Amino acid sequence: MKYAEFDRYTDKNGVLRNKLGATSDDELDDFEHYDKATFAKKLAYYLGEINILHAFREGNGRTQREFIIQFALKFNYRLHFQNVTQQEMIRASERSSLYVDNTLFEKIIFDRLEFIK
Numbered sequence: 001m002k003y004a005e006f007d008r009y010t011d012k013n014g015v016l017r018n019k020l021g022a023t024s025d026d027e028l029d030d031f032e033h034y035d036k037a038t039f040a041k042k043l044a045y046y047l048g049e050i051n052i053l054h055a056f057r058e059g060n061g062r063t064q065r066e067f068i069i070q071f072a073l074k075f076n077y078r079l080h081f082q083n084v085t086q087q088e089m090i091r092a093s094e095r096s097s098l099y100v101d102n103t104l105f106e107k108i109i110f111d112r113l114e115f116i117k
Helices: 025-033 036-053 060-074 086-099 103-110
Strands: 077-079 113-115
Touching: 036 060, 036 077, 036 086, 036 103, 036 113, 060 077, 086 103
Parallel strands: none
Antiparallel strands: 077 113
């Protein structure tokens, strides 16, 4: 299992960086203009990053999924993880953390993402 590298998430003073690159809600507006495929790819990336940053076993997956669900809702997408097996999520997580490959997360998300506006 790969864990977060401190330098990737902090500035020179040790302050956590915002991986979204935004300091306000206004700066997140670009997410509203992404098509479904691009949005799914971004969500998969952040899910992978969150998993690396907080790679604990018990309850972590549920927390990560709920965060991604709420993030998607902010941009008028409904996302659910129903019918995703634990094994699918484990495979996606391993591939993401070991090989920096989020394609399995991306497929899981894309197949369950629905624009609601």
